[in-house]
Amino acid sequence: MSLPLVLVVVATAAETANSNTRPDAAAKCAEMMQQSNPEGRNAMREFMQSELAPQAMGNRMEMARRMGDGDVMLGMTRMMEMMGSMGRGKMGQGGMMLPRGRTLWLGAHTGLYRNEDGGGTWARASLPAHGAGAGLYRTSDGGQKWVRVDDGPPGETKVLGSVNIPTGMGGIFLYAGTGDGLQRNPDCF
Amino acid sequence: MGGLPTATVNGFAVHPTNAQVMLVAMRDGVFRSEKGDSGWTAARGAPKNAAAVTFNSGRPSNAYAATTEGHTFVSRDGGQTWAPVR
Secondary structure: OOHHHHHHHHHHHHHHOOOOOHHHHHHHHHHHHHOOOHHHHHHHHHHHHOOOHHHHHHHHHHHHHHHOOOOHHHHHHHHHHHHHOOOOEEEOHHHOEEEOOOOEEEEEOOEEEEEOOOOOOEEEOOOOOHHHOOOEEEOOOOOOOOEEEEOOOOOOEEEEEEEEEEOOOOOEEEEEEEOOEEEEEEOOO | OOOOOOOOEEEEEEOOOOOOOEEEEEOOEEEEEOOOOOOOEEOEOOOOOEEEEEEOOOOOOOEEEEEOOOOEEEEOOOOOEOEEOO
16 A cells, blocks of 8 residues: 555545535534633644744645635634544644544555654654564554564455454454455454 | 455455444455454445545544545445545
8 A cells, every 4th residue: 555545545534524514614613613622722822822833824724725625614614523533632743633642554565654743744663674574563662662473364464453343252353454355363462 | 254355455444433344445346344254245336446445433424435546435324335526
């Protein structure tokens, strides 16, 4: 899976999630502003007083214009609904609302990448030395150290998912989308 | 996996609140199961050459799929039926 493809999916999801909000855009926007929690208000105040604010706000306005098909207020509402759907957030660098404590991971042919700011900046994550070989790796410290725990499913693994279905043995399942179909294994790693 | 073609799985998504509901993106389309590992059916209106699929985590009735050609499709019923995004 390529990096551009993932970004296309994310961006399109944001633009199409709320297509029926046009009539009440202004009212909904005001309502959402008033419901923000104290932490959110403080974060917003800090951000507005920072030197990043002017440029970031310009970027946000442009994004709102695009997301609202030229209607800035509608675009703002769509942005806020999208952010709200990502859970309680905080203001991040550049003024983007971030899901709290969420890290995005991207496995590509060129390596493993992680992101902390909602998709803006991708940094290459450290994996074990190249000699470690193909297989399933586990991290227990947020991606700093990786341990090879299994050969992994046969064939090329395209996608992995941890699925909260009980195995009956106290754990849950790990699903792998591979070149030979979908495989699942109790997550005992 | 009952009913799922033995072919390359390009994308995989799990419903955010009901882990039994899953979507798989494949060359032959998007497949959906409500039983975790069985009962897979081809979703109606889904594109061929599906490369990636995901649920809207805040509104799980909405799901999105992207094709290798760069087209995006949306489902408003949890992945059962799909339509192209204009």
